[in-house]
Amino acid sequence: MHAWPASEVPALPGKGRDLQIHDTSTQGKVTLSPGPVARIYVCGITPYDATHMGHAATYNAFDLVQRVWLDTKRQVHYVQNVTDVDDPLLERALRDGHDWTELAERETALFREDMTALRMLPPQHYIGAVEAIPGIVPLVERLRDAGAAYELDGDTYFSVESDPHFGGVSHLDAEAMRLLSAERGGDPERPGKKNPLDPMLWMAARPGEPSWDGASLGRGRPGWHIECVAIALDHLGMGFDIQGGGSDLAFPHHEMGASHAQALTGEFPMAKAYVHAGMVGLNGAKMSKSKGNLVFVSALRRSGVDPAAIRLALLSHHYRSDWEWTDQVLADAVARLERWRAAVSRPDGIAADALVEEVREALADDLDAPAALAAVDRWADAQIATGGSDESAPGLVSRTVDALLGVAL
Template structure:
């Protein structure tokens, strides 16, 4: 599976700062100091609907991570998956009378278009679950053969007891985990499981549903969590720098994924930091496909909204905050974009050397994009009120907004 084209990232004078970021597993800030190549895995879409603002906010957060690392002169090895086989995808295809593969391909293509328009840097590896099945099957077999998994009526379940560190990502108690498991795709009430929290690794073939050769597992399809583990271990290995996604993935997805990998390898941790973006609401409720309260990136683009304004809407909120999409959020972003573009269109202006460092420091401090925006706002206001004599300043501000914030002026 291919990703989308990369926009050029301008080079800035000097060098950026190491990223200090909130780690869900420890509940506090950690300073990430990767090697020459920073490794990041971000969970991708299940392609049964278009990119909504909640998706965009999540991928914007981890795009900022990439940009901070690139500014430190590191390379970035970014991997993202596509869950192109899953119950919600099959259910939507049945509802609409559409072939599930055609639905997945169409929505994945639209996602690529949205990411390109928003200037999100693409992953080095963009990998679908279906294409990963030949790598997933041996991992499930290894877990089963090691006693970390068991069979129940043809399905294969992971035993959470196989990982001594289970629970260390989310920090939740068993009852909270059980409730979230039932809400987010698990089956804690199924009779015969060793532990209600045990997640499925391999689902035996069901009538009328697609299935693949599972070798000794029998025909079927993979569970959600093992899919990401197979892709991450294949491309990044254990102990990669950052596991990212929305806050709704903390449990069960990231908890279970970490336990799968740790049981497979005997190593800990799966990732050095677990970083999660907040949820975006509309009309007081989290945007979700099940509720149907979605604002789509593609719909805004069709209405003629500049993608840079959409991106500024996202950047105006801290990535970890839960916030609500309103018309005012977009209006403020459109106005900010116009002010910035007017300011950098002049032939000279106030010095921007300090501005570059302010933006760098804001982003290195747990991706504080609102503070970075305020710094550029202040420069634009000074440009409007007083002007300046530095002929290189407007260009430097423009390159800073592009390189660090992904906003083309």
């Protein structure tokens, strides 16, 4: 599966700072100092409704991570998956009378278009669950053979008790885990499981549903969590720098994935930091496909909204915050974009060397994009009010906003 084209990232004078970021597993900030190549895995879409503002906010957060690392003169090895076979996708295809593969391909293509328009840097490896199945099957067999998995009526489950670190990502108690498991794709009430929280690794073939050869597992399809583990281990190995996604993935997805990987390898941790973006709401509820309260990037683009304004709307909220999408949020972003463009359109301006460092400092401090925007606002307001004589300043500000915030002026 191919990703989308990369926009050029301008080089800035000097060097950026190492990233301090909030790690869900330690419940505090950690300073990440990767080697020459920083490694990040971000969980991708299930392609049956793409791309709403919740998606866009999440991928914007991890795009900022990449930009901070690139500014430190590191390379970034970024991997993202597409869950192109899963119950919600199959249910939507059945409801709407579509072929599930065509639905997945169409929505994935739209997601690529939206990511390109928003200037999100693409992953080096963009892997669908279906294409990962040949690598998933041996991992499930290894877990089973090691006693970390078991069969139940033809399905194969992971035993959470096989990982002594289970629970260390989300820090939830058993009852909270059980409730979230039922809400987010698990089956804690199924009789016969060793532990209600045990997640499925391999689902035996069901009538009328797609299935693949699972060797000794029989025909079927993979569980949600093992899919990402197989892709991450194949392309990044253990101990990569960031496992990222929305806050609703902390449990069960990232918790289970970490335990799968740790049981497979005997190593800890799977990732040095687990980083989660907040939820975007609309009309008082989390924006989600199940509720149908979605604002789509593609619809805004079709209505004539500049993608740079959409990106500024996302950047105006801290990535870990839960926030509400409103018409005013977008109007404020449009006005900000116009003000910034007016400021950099002048032939000279107020010296901007200090601004570059302000933006760097804000983003290195847990991706504080609102503080970075406020710094650019101050420069733009002063530039429009009084101007300056530095001929290099407008170009430097444009390059800084492009390189670090992904906004083309």
